[in-house]
Amino acid sequence: xxxxxxxxxxxxxxxxxxxxxxxxxxxxxxxxxxxxxxxxxxxxxxxxxxxxxxxxxxxxxxxxxxxxxxxxxxxxxxxxxxxxxxxxxxxxxxxxxxxxxxxxxxxxxxxxxxxxxxxxxxxxxxxxxxxxxxxxxxxxxxxxxxxxxxxxxxxxxxxxxxxxxxxxxxxxxxxxxxxxxxxxxxxxxxxxxxxxxxxxxxxxxxxxxxxxxxxxxxxxxxxxxxxxxxx
Amino acid sequence: xxxxxxxxxxxxxxxxxxxxxxxxxxxxxxxxxxxxxxxxxxxxxxxxxxxxxxxxxxxxxxxxxxxxxxxxxxxxxxxxxxxxxxxxxxxxxxxxxxxxxxxxxxxxxxxxxxxxxxxxxxxxxxxxxxxxxxxxxxxxxxxxxxxxxxxxxxxxxxxxxxxxxxxxxxxxxxxxxxxxxxxxxxxxxxxxxxxxxxxxxxxxxxxxxxxxxxxxxxxxxxxxxxxxxxxxxxxxxxxxxxxxxxxxxxxxxxxxxxxxxxxxxxxxxxxxxxxxxxxxxxxxxxxxxxxxxxxxxxx
Numbered sequence: 001x002x003x004x005x006x007x008x009x010x011x012x013x014x015x016x017x018x019x020x021x022x023x024x025x026x027x028x029x030x031x032x033x034x035x036x037x038x039x040x041x042x043x044x045x046x047x048x049x050x051x052x053x054x055x056x057x058x059x060x061x062x063x064x065x066x067x068x069x070x071x072x073x074x075x076x077x078x079x080x081x082x083x084x085x086x087x088x089x090x091x092x093x094x095x096x097x098x099x100x101x102x103x104x105x106x107x108x109x110x111x112x113x114x115x116x117x118x119x120x121x122x123x124x125x126x127x128x129x130x131x132x133x134x135x136x137x138x139x140x141x142x143x144x145x146x147x148x149x150x151x152x153x154x155x156x157x158x159x160x161x162x163x164x165x166x167x168x169x170x171x172x173x174x175x176x177x178x179x180x181x182x183x184x185x186x187x188x189x190x191x192x193x194x195x196x197x198x199x200x201x202x203x204x205x206x207x208x209x210x211x212x213x214x215x216x217x218x219x220x221x222x223x224x225x226x227x228x229x230x231x
Numbered sequence: 232x233x234x235x236x237x238x239x240x241x242x243x244x245x246x247x248x249x250x251x252x253x254x255x256x257x258x259x260x261x262x263x264x265x266x267x268x269x270x271x272x273x274x275x276x277x278x279x280x281x282x283x284x285x286x287x288x289x290x291x292x293x294x295x296x297x298x299x300x301x302x303x304x305x306x307x308x309x310x311x312x313x314x315x316x317x318x319x320x321x322x323x324x325x326x327x328x329x330x331x332x333x334x335x336x337x338x339x340x341x342x343x344x345x346x347x348x349x350x351x352x353x354x355x356x357x358x359x360x361x362x363x364x365x366x367x368x369x370x371x372x373x374x375x376x377x378x379x380x381x382x383x384x385x386x387x388x389x390x391x392x393x394x395x396x397x398x399x400x401x402x403x404x405x406x407x408x409x410x411x412x413x414x415x416x417x418x419x420x421x422x423x424x425x426x427x428x429x430x431x432x433x434x435x436x437x438x439x440x441x442x443x444x445x446x447x448x449x450x451x452x453x454x455x456x457x458x459x460x461x462x463x464x465x466x467x468x469x470x471x472x473x474x475x476x477x478x479x480x481x482x483x484x485x486x487x488x489x490x491x492x493x494x495x496x497x498x499x500x501x502x503x504x505x506x507x508x509x510x511x512x513x514x515x516x517x518x519x520x521x522x523x524x525x526x527x528x529x530x
Contacts (some may be wrong), residue, residue, distance in 0.1 A: 007274055009255040010494045011248075030493060046252050046276065047312050053274035053485075054492065091243065091311055105311055111249055111335035112358055116241035130500050134335070139463045182415070 001187060004038030008054035010046020010079060014171040018179045022135075030054075035063035040073040040186035043080030045133065045169050048105070051079060052094060061096070069152050071185035073162040075179075081165045082136055089139065095217060097188040099160040102141025104165075107137035117168075121149035121157060123177050130156060130168035159185070246360035246380035249313065249335065250444040253277055253381075257457070257488045258446075260284050260471040264309040269472070273484035277313040277336070279469065280306040285342045285389030285525070286472035286511065295343040300332055306420050307334070315362070321323070321347025323356070330359045336381075337361045339374075340376045341528035342388045342471070351511040351529065354378030364448065366399045366526060368406035372427035372435070373530075375443055382441055384465070385526040386449015389472050391513030393456045395526060396449045397463065403445065404464040410436040449526070452477070452510045454490030454503035461494035476511035483507055486517075 003019060005012045007028035015114035019026045019042075029035050040062065043051070056063040068074070076084040076099075085103040088095050093105075108114070111134055118127040130151055138155045141147065156167045157178065164185060170178035256276025261267040269280045282298040283291065297318050307314045313335035319324040320339055327345070329337050339352050341364050354361040355378035364385035365371035371382045384403070386396030406425070413421060413436060422432040434442050447465030451457055452473035460468060462510070468491050470484075477483045486503040493499030 007255065011251040011254060013254065014251060030496075046254070047256060049312055050256055050276045050488070053488065111245075111313065111334045111360065112305075112330070112333050114245040114249065116244055122237060131244060131248055133245055133252060169248065170246065172251065192288045 001025065001040065002027060002038045003040045003042060003183075003186065004035055005042045006044060006060075006080070008060070009050045010044040011169070011171060012042075012044045012046075014169070015042050015044050015179075018171050018176060022176055022179060022183060024183055029060075030058040032063035034065060036058060036070070038067070040182075041067060041075070043074065043083050043184070044078040044171070045078035045080065048079040048082040048088075049093065053081060055083070055096075056094070064096060067182065068096070071162065073164070073182065073229075074098055075164040075166075075186075077166045077169050077171060077226070078135055079135065081138075081167055084163060084165055086142070099163040100145055100157065101138055101160070101165060102140040104137045104139050106134050108132060108135055110134065117151055119149055119151040119156070121177075123148060123157075123181050127172075128177065129175055130170075131172045132168050133154045133172075135167045138165070142164075162186070182186050195198040242358060243380070245445050247366075249360055250362070250381040252446055253313070253446075255492055256467050257472055257484075257491050258467065258469045259484060260469075261306060261475070262298075264305040266475055266480070267306040267310045267314075269481050270316065270484055271310040271312050273349065273481055274488035275312060275484065276467070277315055278306060278310060279315045279317065279338060279471075281317055281342075282332070284472040284475060286476050288342060288390070288524075289389040295319075297322070297343070300328065300476050303332060307332075317343055318352070319343040320345040320351060321350050323352045324351050326357060326359075327362075330357055337527075339363050339379075341385055341525050345528045351377055354380075354471065362446070364529065365403065365528070367402045368435070369425035369427045369444075370530065371403055371441060372425060372431045372433040375431060375441070376428045378422075378452075379443065381444050381446060383446040383448040383469055384460070385529075386447070386451070386518050387519075388449045388512075388525050389514075390516055390519075391473060391476070391511040392516050393450045393452070393459060394516055396447050396451065396460055399408060399449070399526075400447055400460055400463045400465055403441075407435050407439055407441070411439045451487070452513060454486045454500050454507075457487050457490045458500045460492040461491060467491065472511055478508035483510070498515070 003026040084099045085101040086097045087102040089104045114133045121128040145160045147155040258277045259270040259275045280303040288295045315336040316334045316339040317338045334491040360380035362381040363374035384399035422429040446467045447460035448469035489503040
């Protein structure tokens with residue numbers, strides 16, 4: 001299975017290094033044509049306003065909506081999380097709306113409030129290290145959204161069906177847990193290209209070899225109970 | 232760095248982490264809140280707040296200092312992207328003021344008149360990250376040793392001429408390539424020649440790249456300039472005078488943002504280059520008196 005990493009701006013290379021470590025097949029995505037060739041997408045950290053320019057101006061938004069309609073899995077970190085949310089505040093801005101979340105930008109404060117923290121998660125027994133950089137807050141979640149980790153009482157890692165959202169940067173740590181979880185989630189969705197199903201399960205094995213049994217309590221559902229209208 | 236101390240190490244990681252977030256983007260010099268708004272809407276990943284762009288500093292002369300806090304605050308209140316500001320080389324008190332103002336990044340910059348001709352700011356003392364200019368690998372590693380979380384080429388600011396940024400980027404990347412070919416026991420001599428700490432020299436020899444993001448600045452005026460330095464190894468670009476000294480800043484800002492991302496796609500850079508209006512006028516660096524060069528400030 002080929003994972004696309006949106007590479008118009010931001011820390012896309014850090015995500016690429018994670019996928020390399022996990023032996024996953026990936027491609028950097030800068031054009032709609034490149035987006036059409038992948039079966040799951042990572043939207044990295046960076047500046048959401050900059051990324052939004054490229055989504056709006058160069059046909060990438062339409063390409064990502066096609067992927068979503070075909071049932072592709074998405075994983076957004078920080079700016080990527082903002083792009084995936086249903087509603088964005090402070091300031092209000094457009095978003096893809098694939099995840100039933102309301103998110104507030106730069107909610108911890110400016111760079112001086114950026115910090116490395118750690119908190120428990122459903123993904124593994126040990127606490128997860130979390131790098132927050134000018135991070136947003138998840139203000140509200142829809143009824144179909146599962147909280148996988150909280151920090152300071154707030155959801156920071158959540159899943160809306162096949163859409164995974166982190167307000168921190170797992171790609172800036174040495175821990176591959178969150179990316180393994182995403183690969184497993186991407187592999188378990190109904191394959192939108194029948195001939196790809198064999199390859200999809202290969203990637204699934206990569207994830208499960210690395211201790212996926214810990215994820216047993218949170219198997220990705222194949223359909224999302226999202227109440228929001230598809231745009 | 233500072234791995235003996237967990238807190239210092241985590242502080243270092245979030246500094247470099249913000250630099251990572253700016254990769255692939257364009258950081259634009261702005262002097263007013265209105266310019267900052269134009270830059271953000273054009274897709275800038277950050278803005279540099281200053282009182283005069285380098286081309287005007289060059290023209291008007293006098294002592295160039297940190298911008299007035301009022302201007303910087305107005306800009307911080309106008310945009311949601313990170314706001315950087317410049318402090319004079321060695322002027323740690325200006326840097327303390329900028330940190331108190333809560334800017335997101337400080338540029339210890341040769342564009343301003345240096346406050347200390349021997350010592351740069353000891354940047355590990357600050358929680359806010361710093362970017363510093365460099366003309367070669369030794370200079371880059373000395374700044375990183377002092378705590379810079381991002382390096383940019385110095386180029387020749389305010390010249391609208393890419394030649395110096397190209398020279399500096401090629402110097403840094405070719406020196407890094409050479410280090411990767413040396414035996415371990417040859418790195419001590421290399422460190423002596425570079426006048427840089429051995430520990431950082433070894434790290435570069437092992438990874439083939441700087442331990443912090445490596446950006447380009449100084450003379451970028453066109454989309455093709457941005458594509459050029461990106462292909463030479465710059466992970467993002469700073470545009471100083473190039474945007475707001477051109478005939479149509481909004482259009483030029485958008486074009487350079489596009490070219491910085493699609494730097495390997497000549498058709499996209501062509502599209503970005505069409506119907507742009509006039510670029511800033513620019514200076515032949517060879518015709519400048521050596522005393523007028525900004526890049527020789529700092530060491």
